[in-house]
Amino acid sequence: MTDFQREREALGAWLHRLRRDSGLNGKELALRLGWAPSKVSRIENGRQTPTEPDIAAWAGAVGRPDAAEELVARLHALDSHYVSWRRSLQAGHAPRQRVGAELDAQTRVLRIFEPGMIPGLLQTAEYARTLFSGLVDLNGSPADIAEAVRARMERQHVLYEPDREFHILVTTAALRTRVCRSEAHRGQLDRLLAVSSLGNVRLGVVPDRAGWPLAPLHPFWIYDERLVQAEIWTAELNLTEPREIGLYRRVFDSYAEIAVYGAEARRIVNQVVEELVREEEAAAERSAAASAPAPRPEATVPVQAARPGAEAAPTAGPTSGPSASAAPPAAVGVPSGEGGSAGEGGTPTVGGSGSGPFGMRGAGGGGRPAGEPLRQQPHSQQQPHSQPQPQPQPQQPQQSPQNQLPPQLARSEEVRQPPAFDPAHAVGVAGGDGGGGSGGGGPDGAAARAPAPEGEADLYSNSSRAEQS
Incomplete structure (x- = not known):
């Protein structure tokens, strides 16, 4: 038992003695004070601490108002042990x-x-x-x-x-x-x-x-x-x-x-x-990051989707004179490629572009003025062609009857190496890299074709004569 509880019980015992000496029971005292009988019981048994007004009213109800001062002093001593805030x-x-x-x-x-x-x-x-x-x-x-x-x-x-x-x-x-x-x-x-x-x-x-x-x-x-x-x-x-x-x-x-x-x-x-x-440094960094402006997104250049195997668009180049020999080497394509427009005879023109059976486009060679002798590019100056990567086979466009090859010239998927140049069948400078492009023509406006490999020259010749007719 603590000091506080001991002194509260002692105060209750003093109050109980005063009530008993007055000849009142608990219910009668509660009736005089206007309290519930349970409050009287709790105070006397030390389960509730009375206030100063409670002690003064108790002393007056039992006919002992002179005892109130001493009881209040005991209450203050009790409060010194348990002091509510x-x-x-x-x-x-x-x-x-x-x-x-x-x-x-x-x-x-x-x-x-x-x-x-x-x-x-x-x-x-x-x-x-x-x-x-x-x-x-x-x-x-x-x-x-x-x-x-x-x-x-x-x-x-x-x-x-x-x-x-x-x-x-x-x-x-x-x-x-x-x-x-x-x-x-x-x-x-x-x-x-x-x-x-x-x-x-x-x-x-x-x-x-x-x-x-x-x-x-x-x-x-x-x-x-x-x-x-x-x-x-x-x-x-x-x-x-x-x-x-x-x-x-x-x-x-x-x-x-x-x-x-x-x-x-x-x-x-x-x-x-x-x-x-x-923690303060981390909070400062977070505050600085939150107040900093959001970075602008970098501008991106839209990239056009290219067809499988497509190459860059053709560029213009010299079409006549000595510089015409610097045109790209003979194209690795078949004559059925869709060539560019042929120049008129005697007029220097820019070669057209051609597309071969694999969807690859090439720049056509420049035209040759009428009467200028044909210049053959030495094989030693021709740049070797890199082996192209296999690409998905595009759907072949519908060709006109005059552009269809003979059955003997049906081309396989394997790309052929550039054939040897034969001046007997060439009229103009061969088309650039790509699928069989045709360049500007000579005096008769005919399109230049890549020379056929050995053993197929007659077939190419027959095809050319058939197309010219």
Whole structure:
């Protein structure tokens, strides 16, 4: 049983004795006070704490108003053990900080355990301001935040009195707990490092991987060997019984055994500071990336889909004179290719383009003026043709009867090598690379054809004469 419960039961026993001495039972007293009978029973048995108006009304109902003053004093003693925040903060947070300062001044050795935040004696102004703002909103207490921060900063002067000792334990989680903006939290950790250098302050940090002998249930402060204060969300507990103080002292000592001190404690604090710096840099990079304009998509040139095996479009070139010999070598195609338009006799023209049976287009050779002797290109100057890659066989266009080859000249899929040049069958310069292009003609306007290989010259000759006729 705690001191608080023991004193509450003692107060209930005093009230029970007054009712009994008056000759009233519980129901009769409840009827006089306008209460439910259960309330009278709970107060007398120490299960409910009466208020000052309750005690004054009780004393008057039993005919002992003179006993009210003593009973209220007992109630105040009871309140010193269990102080609700609503009652403690009625005048604001600044008065509560001044009461704490008086208690600190009466203490020689102060032991503090904080598992979730930086202790008040080590807080910076901005860190404390953020905490007070949250508590004002939670409890609905007076918003004396600036005055409360000032009172807490004044309370920290006790740290610089050398005749006092402070043993403070915090967890790594308390170092990382972010209750204010990042820059302010980093300043709070710097403040922690500065205070730890004081000769009368012993700062211990419980590492993340430490094995806790007892669970860190809540924070508590041990004032010498006479008082333990523990805070919960609804009230502050003041424990004065020696047995309770001894128990909290054993708990504190077990936590101190797994904590690290000195250089190792400062290393952990600096490690948390470095984590904050990295987070700030990453946040700055994300902010810069979000504010940067989106890159424009690169302009792309549309590529026309070419037919399988198609080559580049023909280009114009010289059609007569000595430079005509620089025209592309004889085409590797069959005479049935669709040739370009032949030039008129005696007029230099640009050769047409031809398409062979594989869909490959070639530039036709230039025309030859009438009367100019035929120039044969030496085989040594002809450029060898690269073996074309097999391509899908396109659908053959419908040819007119006059352009169809004799059955003997049906061409296989295999590309033939360029035949030897025969001047007897050539009238103009042969067409360029591609499928059998025909170039500009001579005086009679006939299209030039590639010379037939040996053994097929007669067939090509017959075909040419047949087409000319």
